[in-house]
Amino acid sequence: MKIIVQKFGGSSLTTKERRVQAANKVIVAKREGYANVVVVSAIGRIGDPYATDTLINMAKEVNRDVIPRELDLLLNCGEIISAVVLCQVFTGLGYDATVLTGAQAGIITDRAFTEARILRVNPEKILKNLKENKIVIVAGFQGVTDEGDLTTLGRGGSDTTASALGVALNAEFVDIFTDVDGIKTADPRIVKNARTLEVITYNEICQLAHQGAKVLHPRAVEIAMQKNIPLRVRSTFEDSLGTLVTNYGDTYNTVEISSDRLLTGITHVPNITQLKIFTNKSENTKGLELKIFRAMALSNISIDFINVHPHQVIFTVKDDDALKAEKIIENIGLTAEVLPGCAKVSAVGANMAGVPGVMSKIVEALTEENIQILQTADSHTTIWCLVRKEDMEKAVIALHKKFNLS
Amino acid sequence: MKIIVQKFGGSSLTTKERRVQAANKVIVAKREGYANVVVVSAIGRIGDPYATDTLINMAKEVNRDVIPRELDLLLNCGEIISAVVLCQVFTGLGYDATVLTGAQAGIITDRAFTEARILRVNPEKILKNLKENKIVIVAGFQGVTDEGDLTTLGRGGSDTTASALGVALNAEFVDIFTDVDGIKTADPRIVKNARTLEVITYNEICQLAHQGAKVLHPRAVEIAMQKNIPLRVRSTFEDSLGTLVTNYGDTYNTVEISSDRLLTGITHVPNITQLKIFTNKSENTKGLELKIFRAMALSNISIDFINVHPHQVIFTVKDDDALKAEKIIENIGLTAEVLPGCAKVSAVGANMAGVPGVMSKIVEALTEENIQILQTADSHTTIWCLVRKEDMEKAVIALHKKFNLS
Numbered sequence: 054m055k056i057i058v059q060k061f062g063g064s065s066l067t068t069k070e071r072r073v074q075a076a077n078k079v080i081v082a083k084r085e086g087y088a089n090v091v092v093v094s095a096i097g098r099i100g101d102p103y104a105t106d107t108l109i110n111m112a113k114e115v116n117r118d119v120i121p122r123e124l125d126l127l128l129n130c131g132e133i134i135s136a137v138v139l140c141q142v143f144t145g146l147g148y149d150a151t152v153l154t155g156a157q158a159g160i161i162t163d164r165a166f167t168e169a170r171i172l173r174v175n176p177e178k179i180l181k182n183l184k185e186n187k188i189v190i191v192a193g194f195q196g197v198t199d200e201g202d203l204t205t206l207g208r209g210g211s212d213t214t215a216s217a218l219g220v221a222l223n224a225e226f227v228d229i230f231t232d233v234d235g236i237k238t239a240d241p242r243i244v245k246n247a248r249t250l251e252v253i254t255y256n257e258i259c260q261l262a263h264q265g266a267k268v269l270h271p272r273a274v275e276i277a278m279q280k281n282i283p284l285r286v287r288s289t290f291e292d293s294l295g296t297l298v299t300n301y302g303d304t305y306n307t308v309e310i311s312s313d314r315l316l317t318g319i320t321h322v323p324n325i326t327q328l329k330i331f332t333n334k335s336e337n338t339k340g341l342e343l344k345i346f347r348a349m350a351l352s353n354i355s356i357d358f359i360n361v362h363p364h365q366v367i368f369t370v371k372d373d374d375a376l377k378a379e380k381i382i383e384n385i386g387l388t389a390e391v392l393p394g395c396a397k398v399s400a401v402g403a404n405m406a407g408v409p410g411v412m413s414k415i416v417e418a419l420t421e422e423n424i425q426i427l428q429t430a431d432s433h434t435t436i437w438c439l440v441r442k443e444d445m446e447k448a449v450i451a452l453h454k455k456f457n458l459s
Numbered sequence: 460m461k462i463i464v465q466k467f468g469g470s471s472l473t474t475k476e477r478r479v480q481a482a483n484k485v486i487v488a489k490r491e492g493y494a495n496v497v498v499v500s501a502i503g504r505i506g507d508p509y510a511t512d513t514l515i516n517m518a519k520e521v522n523r524d525v526i527p528r529e530l531d532l533l534l535n536c537g538e539i540i541s542a543v544v545l546c547q548v549f550t551g552l553g554y555d556a557t558v559l560t561g562a563q564a565g566i567i568t569d570r571a572f573t574e575a576r577i578l579r580v581n582p583e584k585i586l587k588n589l590k591e592n593k594i595v596i597v598a599g600f601q602g603v604t605d606e607g608d609l610t611t612l613g614r615g616g617s618d619t620t621a622s623a624l625g626v627a628l629n630a631e632f633v634d635i636f637t638d639v640d641g642i643k644t645a646d647p648r649i650v651k652n653a654r655t656l657e658v659i660t661y662n663e664i665c666q667l668a669h670q671g672a673k674v675l676h677p678r679a680v681e682i683a684m685q686k687n688i689p690l691r692v693r694s695t696f697e698d699s700l701g702t703l704v705t706n707y708g709d710t711y712n713t714v715e716i717s718s719d720r721l722l723t724g725i726t727h728v729p730n731i732t733q734l735k736i737f738t739n740k741s742e743n744t745k746g747l748e749l750k751i752f753r754a755m756a757l758s759n760i761s762i763d764f765i766n767v768h769p770h771q772v773i774f775t776v777k778d779d780d781a782l783k784a785e786k787i788i789e790n791i792g793l794t795a796e797v798l799p800g801c802a803k804v805s806a807v808g809a810n811m812a813g814v815p816g817v818m819s820k821i822v823e824a825l826t827e828e829n830i831q832i833l834q835t836a837d838s839h840t841t842i843w844c845l846v847r848k849e850d851m852e853k854a855v856i857a858l859h860k861k862f863n864l865s
């Protein structure tokens with residue numbers, strides 16, 4: 054039995070027309086001889102009564118603090134409703150289809166309510182239904198603990214469901230359907246000639262996701278990568294094959310992965326605040342940075358772009374956390390130089406490691422456009438630049454052009 | 460541990476104020492030393508996005524035929540949402556509370572989707588939570604099969620859940636909260652001085668329910684009756700103890716059941732059609748009635764008020780089924796005399812059996828008001844009269860008065 058897992062995000066299920074388009078993607082695969090597993094997110098229409106946010110707001114209206122276990126019970130309903138509605142489309146078109154909740158699909162998680170991790174998948178019930186030639190629709194984003202408590206998987210949870218099922222069922226493909234036709238070299242709202250990548254590696258896409266590209270959730274990618282299950286990021290509303298996510302060197306039907314690409318894409322994250330903390334050189338500042346970072350962690354503030362020097366600690370936080378972070382630093386008896394309204398622009402590419410001149414090309418591109426670089430950092434796959442928010446779009450366009458990504 | 464099960468219908472949960480009133484009923488019982496199990500129906504606001512009807516309509520909009528198994532999955536969400544919202548009220552008031560789905564509460568049913576029957580209850584999870592001093596909120600109307608498929612219990616399902624839990628937990632009381640303050644001697648919209656009954660027997664309430672009174676579902680009563688668990692029908696919005704449902708002779712705190720009541724109440728069912736089928740006396744009509752009844756059963760038409768004579772068969776159907784029934788009779792080669800727009804008025808009382816003069820009193824009451832009796836029938840607990848629909852209210856008032864029920 055050759056199995057395909059196809060996941061549809063909330064925006065692919067908002068209207069009757071969209072649901073039929075989604076169903077058609079599944080039917081095409083069925084005609085190609087696949088056994089079909091369909092994973093759905095909650096219907097994601099803004100203001101939709103079954104959207105995740107609406108469900109959360111309803112509980113919070115009564116009492117702002119929602120017990121995570123009960124919140125997960127509530128959130129489970131969003132994907133179940135969505136799955137039954139899509140099932141109706143299939144049966145209306147004359148196909149035999151059935152719905153499984155995360156629990157019924159055998160998705161066993163730990164007890165970290167609202168952010169549960171999948172421990173294992175027991176795919177017996179799915180396989181039984183597939184053998185009966187049914188289209189199996191699984192409510193994404195959810196699972197069940199060994200004790201029978203319902204859980205949700207956190208951000209990108211339905212992608213994770215799809216990936217985990219792909220691995221458990223040894224699927225030929227896991228298709229992630231969305232409203233764009235694949236992974237782009239940059240945000241097309243900023244870079245008009247951003248290109249859709251035909252192929253991308255698991256590592257590259259993880260980097261892009263970590264650097265702010267709204268693509269697959271890294272956890273979903275990591276799960277697929279373990280068993281080398283190919284993912285495809287595709288559009289529900291177009292006919293293209295989208296972007297194939299796999300390993301270098303692997304070959305599939307029509308595409309072969311080229312490994313000569315220096316950069317995969319340019320990403321950006323706005324609304325960042327830079328904090329610089331200086332101390333007098335005569336002071337004993339040993340352990341200062343540890344003190345700062347511990348205090349931030351205790352307050353649940355995630356920090357980024359960290360540069361530590363003997364008498365200077367620089368890092369960034371989200372604009373939303375800036376006031377809180379400043380207070381914490383004051384409480385330690387220090388003063389921070391605060392620069393709000395920054396943005397992080399990243400050049401991501403698995404092949405840039407060891408290639409000379411990449412950083413100089415980046416600096417060149419930004420300087421030519423009169424963009425001030427506030428801070429830089431780099432790993433073997435990514436170079437980050439902190440710029441002012443008003444320079445962000447210009448910076449993305451300049452880098453995209455400099456590296457000929459279009 | 461003395462346990463109380465308290466069930467709240469959809470109309471008790473529509474607004475914030477109502478939910479707080481419902482929660483207060485639970486908190487009062489908690490202060491009295493009870494361990495609390497709360498059963499909820501789906502929030503029943505007309506047009507409410509989480510109401511059962513809204514969920515059904517949503518599925519039917521896509522495709523009128525909904526697979527019963529998938530319909531049950533969908534319907535399960537209504538009560539879960541409702542339970543989490545009520546849980547929020549308790550935690551907001553500082554009480555420790557938790558939600559269990561029907562499956563988590565251990566309600567095991569057969570596989571008759573949309574009309575499942577409870578096979579057994581495994582109350583371990585409820586008991587564990589009660590021992591931790593938590594208010595346990597159970598999503599009513601739902602259960603799970605041994606195979607892990609989610610089911611619903613059909614009409615009056617949440618009452619059935621409450622009753623079954625009352626039996627499984629050996630509860631002191633099962634309180635059924637609604638928007639009226641108990642069981643009435645007649646519909647108060649028709650009979651202004653209808654009285655709330657202080658006590659009623661399991662048998663009486665079953666009769667009332669079967670004869671059209673919108674009270675407890677008979678199945679819920681039958682379950683409680685088996686283990687003699689007292690039910691109380693009470694108002695969420697008033698302070699009275701409502702109507703106690705129990706056996707004759709049992710005594711509770713303040714009330715003792717009197718057994719000298721001839722009639723319990725007067726009920727009514729409108730929108731009924733009478734069909735009379737005559738045959739020529741010379742014809743061989745052996746087995747005629749069997750032929751008619753079998754044809755009706757095959758077409759899923761339920762018939763009532765059946766009078767069989769050698770050359771005459773009379774019965775009633777719902778107005779909605781009348782045309783279909785007429786067709787069926789024509790197909791058998793017979794003609795029916797059809798009288799639509801009738802109503803069934805019933806005098807219900809467990810003690811009327813063997814008491815002479817009850818029927819004559821009924822005929823007297825109706826004749827005094829110039830109401831034509833179209834047909835009558837009687838069992839040892841009930842006398843039914845078929846009247847024209849326009850006479851229905853007058854008939855209910857007349858009977859209520861004649862038997863001094865106010």
